[in-house]
Amino acid sequence: MSEILKSKNVITRKPHRCWGCAKTYPSGSNMSAVSCAEGGTVETIYWCPTCIEYMHRYFDYGDDINFGDILANDPEGWQQIKNEVM
Numbered sequence: 001m002s003e004i005l006k007s008k009n010v011i012t013r014k015p016h017r018c019w020g021c022a023k024t025y026p027s028g029s030n031m032s033a034v035s036c037a038e039g040g041t042v043e044t045i046y047w048c049p050t051c052i053e054y055m056h057r058y059f060d061y062g063d064d065i066n067f068g069d070i071l072a073n074d075p076e077g078w079q080q081i082k083n084e085v086m
Contacts, residue, residue, distance in 0.1 A: 002036035009033075012046070020051030021078060022068030050082040057081070 010033045017024050018031070025031060025048055032047040047055075051070050054077070059065070071078045 002038040004034060005037055005042065006035040007032060016046040018048040018051055019045040019067055020047055020054065020065060020069065021071035023048065023071070049085050050078060053081050053085055054078060 010031060012025065012027050012029045012031055014027050015024050016029070016031060025046075030049060032049075032052055033044055034047065035042060035044045054070050054074075055065070058077075
């Protein structure tokens with residue numbers, strides 16, 4: 001499990017892929033930037049508002065989520081939350 005070092009909401013300056021849905025969001029998008037440490041490395045991953053809300057509803061703290069898992073495993077549920085968030 002990764003250790004979260006820092007998390008903040010940002011307006012992106014360049015396109016980023018969301019870790020939860022693997023969709024690419026253009027510059028100027030609202031996303032959460034999360035810096036994590038694991039295995040001696042630090043990386044920053046980005047999350048779209050839909051995936052953040054999905055995690056709040058359906059995941060527990062510490063659950064592992066692989067790249068693109070949220071949308072791949074529940075496209076209908078993800079789309080429903082996207083419709084609510086947007």
